[in-house]
Amino acid sequence: MTATTSATGIGAPVRRKEDFRFITGQGQYTDDVTRPGETKAVFVRSPHAHANIKSIDVSAARKMPGVVDVLTGAQLATDKIGNLICGWMIHSKDGSPMKMSAHPALASTKVNCVGDAVAVVIAETIAQGKDAAEKVVVDYEVLTAVVDPAKAQAKGAPQIHPDIVNNTIYQWHLGEKKDVDAAFAAAKHVTKLDIVNNRLVPNAMEPRAALADYDVGTENLTLWNTSQNPHVARLVISAFIGMAPEHKLRVIAPDVGGGFGSKIFIYPEEVVCLWASRKVKRPVKWTSDRSEAFLTDAHGRDHVTHAELALDANGKILALRAKTIANLGAYMSTFSSSVPTYLYATLLSGQYNIPSIYCEVDAVYTNTAPVDAYRGAGRPEATFVVERLVEVAARQMAIDPADLRRRNFITAFPHQTPVIMAYDAGDYNASLKKAMDLADVKGFAKRKREAARHGKLRGLGYSTYIEACGIAPSQAVGSLGAGVGLWESAEVRVNPTGSVEVLTGSHAHGQGHETTFAQLVSERLGIPFENVSIVHGDTDKVQFGMGTYGSRSGAVGMSAIVKALDKIEIKAKKVAAFMLEAAEGDIEFKDGKFTVAGTDKSAGFGDVALNAYIAHKFTGAELEPGLKETSFYDPTNFTFPAGCHICELDVDIETGKVDIVNWTAVDDFGTIINPMIVEGQVHGGIAQGVGQALMEGAYYDAAGQLVTGSMMDYTMPRAHDLPSFHVGLTMTKSPSNPLGMKGCGEAGAIAAPAAVINAITDAIGTENIAMPATANAVWAALQKSQAPKAA
Amino acid sequence: MATVSMTVNGKAVTGDVEPRTLLVQFLRENLRLTGTHVGCDTSQCGACIIHLDGIAAKACTTLALQCEGAKITTIEGLAEPGGKLHPMQEAFREHHGLQCGYCTPGMIMSALDIVRRNGNNLDEHTIRDQLDGNICRCTGYHNIVKAIEAGAKAMAK
Numbered sequence: 015m016t017a018t019t020s021a022t023g024i025g026a027p028v029r030r031k032e033d034f035r036f037i038t039g040q041g042q043y044t045d046d047v048t049r050p051g052e053t054k055a056v057f058v059r060s061p062h063a064h065a066n067i068k069s070i071d072v073s074a075a076r077k078m079p080g081v082v083d084v085l086t087g088a089q090l091a092t093d094k095i096g097n098l099i100c101g102w103m104i105h106s107k108d109g110s111p112m113k114m115s116a117h118p119a120l121a122s123t124k125v126n127c128v129g130d131a132v133a134v135v136i137a138e139t140i141a142q143g144k145d146a147a148e149k150v151v152v153d154y155e156v157l158t159a160v161v162d163p164a165k166a167q168a169k170g171a172p173q174i175h176p177d178i179v180n181n182t183i184y185q186w187h188l189g190e191k192k193d194v195d196a197a198f199a200a201a202k203h204v205t206k207l208d209i210v211n212n213r214l215v216p217n218a219m220e221p222r223a224a225l226a227d228y229d230v231g232t233e234n235l236t237l238w239n240t241s242q243n244p245h246v247a248r249l250v251i252s253a254f255i256g257m258a259p260e261h262k263l264r265v266i267a268p269d270v271g272g273g274f275g276s277k278i279f280i281y282p283e284e285v286v287c288l289w290a291s292r293k294v295k296r297p298v299k300w301t302s303d304r305s306e307a308f309l310t311d312a313h314g315r316d317h318v319t320h321a322e323l324a325l326d327a328n329g330k331i332l333a334l335r336a337k338t339i340a341n342l343g344a345y346m347s348t349f350s351s352s353v354p355t356y357l358y359a360t361l362l363s364g365q366y367n368i369p370s371i372y373c374e375v376d377a378v379y380t381n382t383a384p385v386d387a388y389r390g391a392g393r394p395e396a397t398f399v400v401e402r403l404v405e406v407a408a409r410q411m412a413i414d415p416a417d418l419r420r421r422n423f424i425t426a427f428p429h430q431t432p433v434i435m436a437y438d439a440g441d442y443n444a445s446l447k448k449a450m451d452l453a454d455v456k457g458f459a460k461r462k463r464e465a466a467r468h469g470k471l472r473g474l475g476y477s478t479y480i481e482a483c484g485i486a487p488s489q490a491v492g493s494l495g496a497g498v499g500l501w502e503s504a505e506v507r508v509n510p511t512g513s514v515e516v517l518t519g520s521h522a523h524g525q526g527h528e529t530t531f532a533q534l535v536s537e538r539l540g541i542p543f544e545n546v547s548i549v550h551g552d553t554d555k556v557q558f559g560m561g562t563y564g565s566r567s568g569a570v571g572m573s574a575i576v577k578a579l580d581k582i583e584i585k586a587k588k589v590a591a592f593m594l595e596a597a598e599g600d601i602e603f604k605d606g607k608f609t610v611a612g613t614d615k616s617a618g619f620g621d622v623a624l625n626a627y628i629a630h631k632f633t634g635a636e637l638e639p640g641l642k643e644t645s646f647y648d649p650t651n652f653t654f655p656a657g658c659h660i661c662e663l664d665v666d667i668e669t670g671k672v673d674i675v676n677w678t679a680v681d682d683f684g685t686i687i688n689p690m691i692v693e694g695q696v697h698g699g700i701a702q703g704v705g706q707a708l709m710e711g712a713y714y715d716a717a718g719q720l721v722t723g724s725m726m727d728y729t730m731p732r733a734h735d736l737p738s739f740h741v742g743l744t745m746t747k748s749p750s751n752p753l754g755m756k757g758c759g760e761a762g763a764i765a766a767p768a769a770v771i772n773a774i775t776d777a778i779g780t781e782n783i784a785m786p787a788t789a790n791a792v793w794a795a796l797q798k799s800q801a802p803k804a805a
Numbered sequence: 806m807a808t809v810s811m812t813v814n815g816k817a818v819t820g821d822v823e824p825r826t827l828l829v830q831f832l833r834e835n836l837r838l839t840g841t842h843v844g845c846d847t848s849q850c851g852a853c854i855i856h857l858d859g860i861a862a863k864a865c866t867t868l869a870l871q872c873e874g875a876k877i878t879t880i881e882g883l884a885e886p887g888g889k890l891h892p893m894q895e896a897f898r899e900h901h902g903l904q905c906g907y908c909t910p911g912m913i914m915s916a917l918d919i920v921r922r923n924g925n926n927l928d929e930h931t932i933r934d935q936l937d938g939n940i941c942r943c944t945g946y947h948n949i950v951k952a953i954e955a956g957a958k959a960m961a962k
Contacts, residue, residue: 029898036906037894037913039840039880046839141823219844219852219907219942271842271907272942304845524905524943690901694948698904701945725849725940733936733946738929762945 022536022543027690030529032522041269044223044238049297052225053082055287056143057300058133058150059309060125063159063381063718064172067123067152070133075149080142083294084150085286086133087122095119095289096255098280100346101497104184104355104377112184115175115379117345119255119282119289125154126174126344127381128719129309134286136294159381159718163341164318166378174344174379181379183342183351188359188433189335189372197333197370201324205407211395212785213316213341213712214705215728216388218523220271221302222311226287230295234262239284241267241551242277242521243561246498248553250280250348257288267551270523274702275387276311277523278563279348283310308723313712314388316341317354317395323403329413331422333370334362336399340377340385347386351377356434356494357392357482363431364400365442365478365656366422371432381718387563389702390481390760394767397479401768405476406781415772416446416455419478434494435482437654439746445680446478449658452742453678458662470664471796472675473777477659477769483757484569484653484750501648502566503559504574506535506582508641510627512620513545516578519559520571521551525695525759527567530687534572534753538579540606541619557644565757568687569653573751577645585641590622592631651750655757657681659700661769665777670793672708672774679765680742684756692758693741699762700739705731706763707770711786729786811872813838814882822869829853829864831872832879840880840910844940851939854911854918855879861918863938880910883917893917896956897949904943915939916953925961927954 022028035041072084098117105111121130133150137143158172165171166181174181198204218240225238235258241247244265252260270277283300291298302310321336340354359373408418423442430436450456458474465472485491488499505517516535520527532546549555562571583603590608591598600611609616617625622641625631629639662676679696686692709729713721722728747754767785774787780799783791810819813836820835832838832855843865844852853865856878883891893916896902903909919927919935932950941949 030901032906033898033903036903036909037880037890037897038884039838039910041840041906043839043842043907045843046833141825217942219850219905219940220842221844269906272905274942303843304847304850526904694901694904694944697945697947698943699945702942724847725845726847730940730942731945732940733933733950736933736946738947738950739945 020537022533024533024537024687026533026688028529028533028543028688030526031532032526032528043220043269043271044225044240045301047225047238047268049225049227052297052299053136053138053294054140054143055290055298055300056135056137056140056147057131057283058135058147058152060128060130060132062125062154062156063128064157064174065125065154066157067121067125067132068155069153071151072133074151075135075146078142078146078149080138081146082136082138082296084133084135084146085290085293087118087120090118090120090289091122093289094256095285098282098285098345099250099254100348100351102349102352103495103497104186104351106184107187112351113178114346115178119285127383129306129383130344131282134290136290136298161380161382161714161716161718163316163339163378163380166380167376174381178379183346183377183379185376186355187372187374190370190432191372193370194333194335194372198322198324201332202327203325203407203411205323205403205410207321207402207406207782209319209321209399209402210784211315211317211319211398212706214314214388214710215308215712216274216276216311216314217730218272218274218276221304221307222277222281222283223301224284224287225297225299226291227297228291228295234264235288235292236264236266237284237288238266238268240270240277241265242270242273242523242563244521244551245519245553245559246561247280251285251288255285257285265553267521273523274389275314275391275563278561279312279386305724308720308728309383312347312384312386313343314385315395316385319399321399321403323407325407325411329411329418329421331366331368334368334403335372336362338373338375340375341380341382342377343380343382343384345384347384350384350386352496353387353392358396360434361393361396361480361482362400362433363435364397365424365480367424369432382714389699389763391564393481393760394764397477397764398768401477401479402771405772415476416450419446419476436651438651438749440654440656440682441744441746442478442656444744445656445658445682448742448744449660449678449680452680452740453660453662453676465664469667471667471777472662472664473773475661475769475772475776477765477772479765480654480656481760481764482652482654483565483760484649485564485566486652487650488648498560499648500560501646502570502574503557503644503646504578505557505642505644506575506578508582508623510624512541512623514539514541515547515549516575517549517556518571518575519556519561520567521562525562525567526688526691530691531572531575533687534575535579539619565759568755569748569751569757570647570649572753572755573649574645574647576752577647578643581643581645582641585643586622586626588637589626590617592637593617593622593625649751653684653748653750653756655681655683655761657761657765659765659769661773663773663777665774665792667796669789670796671789672787672792674704674737677737677739679739679762680744681758681761682744682746682756683758684745684748685754695758696741696762697739699760700766701731701736703763703766704736704770707767707785707787709786709788807870809869809873811875811877813877814879824870826869827865828867828869828872831869832864838879838881842907842910844908849940850908851915852908852911854914856914861915880913883913892959893956896952896959900948900952900955902944902949902952908939908941912939912941912949916956919953920957920960925957927957929954
């Protein structure tokens with residue numbers, strides 16, 4: 015498709031359909047939904063990171079005012095409610111399957127992290143539920159906690175799950191070790207780095223919530239929840255947890271207030287609410303408060319890595335190797351196993367032609383919250399390894415960092431990396447050059463001198479990142495261990511009046527699908543933008559779908575819509591042929607009009623839609639009435655968005671405080687439907703990446719208590735922490751989907767951390783600094799790096 | 806239980822609440838005005854900001870009983886009765902100042918208070934500085950800042 019000049023078509027910055035309800039306070043988030051007779055669930059949670067449960071006494075709690083019931087894990091087991099699961103199988107290098115421990119929705123014998131739920135109070139009000147929860151008496155035998163992932167496998171470390179030796183889930187690897195070792199042996203220069211990719215708390219602004227409603231008459235269960243993928247939730251809750259048959263369970267994810275990965279997963283609370291609703295025969299609602307969210311939402315990142323890069327005398331990269339310990343927390347969350355493996359090591363080639371790569375990953379249990387996908391999921395970790403190595407290597411070899419990148423860029427496509435991925439299209443020189451121009455890199459030296467006159471150390475950092483998204487071909491992910499296929503579905507319903515509803519298996523929680531998907535349909539069918547509605551997030555309306563994460567809704571979700579629209583055109587042409595008394599092959603469709611080639615006979619889209627339903631012009635034997643088509647689209651490859659971000663910042667010599675003075679992002683996302691929305695995604699991603707680099711970090715103390723357990727302790731970027739961003743684009747279309755789209759959701763979060771740390775280390779003249787580079791950390795590093803000069 | 810009376814979005818309301826009931830609970834649960842959101846337990850995020858006697862306040866740290874006789878405005882009370890949006894609401898839509906929409910009501914209520922305190926000609930630095938009490942996880946603030954600048958100007962017309 016080509017760029018349009020239409021005000022609402024592909025490429026137009028259309029204002030969003032969804033905004034009216036949000037700016038007027040009429041959004042419907044899960045906690046805004048109420049059901050008659052609704053009760054509230056309040057969870058009793060473990061205050062200990064690691065403890066045996068000796069007994070649970072709920073008798074006093076049961077007598078409290080307003081209490082409907084108090085339920086425990088023992089009853090959950092009696093009712094045969096299954097454990098939560100991780101749906102991606104990883105095999106260790108010795109061929110053995112990953113070791114997954116049991117994860118009951120309510121712990122009954124042992125707790126493994128602070129916040130582990132051990133009982134639930136069902137009460138008339140939240141206040142009554144909280145009062146009663148305090149009366150639940152749990153006798154714990156406290157055990158030593160394992161908190162540091164780097165020490166989890168040590169001899170003598172406490173064993174978290176009795177059946178999991180050395181707390182080790184898998185010892186996985188990718189690549190050819192022999193080739194890599196040979197390349198390192200022959201290398202002229204080797205750069206080595208120790209990297210901690212700091213643990214993050216996603217903190218979508220809407221806390222998780224679940225409202226379960228059991229219909230006694232039909233035995234149907236309905237769950238409203240804060241989900242990025244309601245169909246997957248229904249499948250898992252039905253097939254694995256055994257709550258109800260799939261056709262008796264409806265999952266509705268209404269307006270969802272941000273996700274960033276944390277709302278992909280199936281959590282204990284929604285399972286317990288469903289179960290409790292069936293037991294008390296009333297609706298049961300739970301809404302997380304922020305303290306619970308910090309303890310129980312799946313966290314992100316948390317890698318400890320040693321990485322090395324081998325180069326020849328000319329700065330040509332010969333090989334890369336990395337050893338990573340990935341902390342998966344107390345239990346394996348839904349997709350946790352895939353994040354530090356196939357979403358991480360497969361991207362270690364970055365934008366570079368690297369002949370050989372070898373990566374080993376040990377995934378470990380610790381007594382901390384589960385860790386799973388968070389914005390970028392594995393790919394930010396990979397980019398950080400690659401872009402830090404490249405930057406440090408350039409400085410060590412006294413080669414300009416941009417130049418070292420250019421010498422190693424992949425320039426011919428398709429390009430098969432040594433780590434599975436086949437990059438299909440890109441122009442990395444173009445995005446680097448455009449970013450350098452926009453950032454005025456040429457004028458940097460002058461600006462640095464100027465800053466120095468004001469007591470500031472100015473630094474400049476690049477990050478030329480790549481991502482694999484549009485997740486992804488089902489056969490490919492199946493061969494890598496995925497328990498599901500990652501296609502997407504679309505159903506296009508044309509109404510008799512010519513308006514259109516599109517039912518999509520994608521889900522929006524801020525991405526603006528109601529707008530962008532309607533832009534596509536409006537342009538393709540030549541009908542007004544206002545005449546298109548997008549329906550998502552309800553398993554009773556949309557038959558099946560895989561949801562939204564990994565920037566898959568454009569490349570995969572919209573491709574499914576394109577395929578369904580193609581079928582609509584074919585069927586509509588048949589109807590038009592009967593109406594216009596012409597051969598089907600002579601019907602042409604353009605700009606919403608069906609014409610007979612070489613004549614002036616025509617019919618509008620609405621007329622054809624009406625005729626499809628009134629069916630007066632054809633017999634049932636000739637054509638089925640109606641105009642509705644479905645497609646399940648499975649992509650042929652991942653997509654590979656890539657680009658260059660440049661961070662320019664000042665470090666205050668006196669305080670170590672970092673001020674980002676300029677941010678330039680040039681990204682190649684392939685075809686863009688709505689540039690306004692795409693830029694918004696880039697902005698938000700950068701903010702989260704800068705948050706990781708400068709201020710965000712989840713810390714547990716030695717006993718496994720989360721020290722950063724509220725927004726007063728866990729620092730997230732506020733408006734005054736960030737500059738306005740300069741965002742530019744380059745474009746190479748993805749050949750792997752009909753629209754040429756690549757995806758834009760994670761780019762900023764992937765690119766930003768390395769750009770910031772490269773800029774800080776450039777400014778203060780150190781090789782490395784750990785994230786988050788707080789003012790205190792930068793100041794301390796500065797004292798070290800500047801000390802000899804001062805003395 | 807105690808009885809509390811106040812004016813919310815121009816309408817007199819009365820309700821029975823526990824002494825510990827927060828204003829945000831009263832608005833959301835008693836009055837079903839669910840546009841005011843709860844994003845944290847610690848007065849940090851600003852998703853619950855409303856106007857209490859014309860001044861921005863965090864409804865998650867205000868007791869309902871404290872508001873006896875007060876005039877409260879929530880996000881639902883900003884547009885004109887006929888449906889015409891407030892210029893600040895319009896500016897958020899025009900400048901793509903929202904994504905998931907969850908922080909948006911608090912952002913808009915906070916933006917109006919920034920205008921009240923600083924006038925209609927706001928520069929970027931002032932807006933970023935004064936938006937300290939609101940957290941957005943989606944937008945990186947870039948377009949929120951633009952929206953507030955434009956909304957403030959439009960309010961002067």
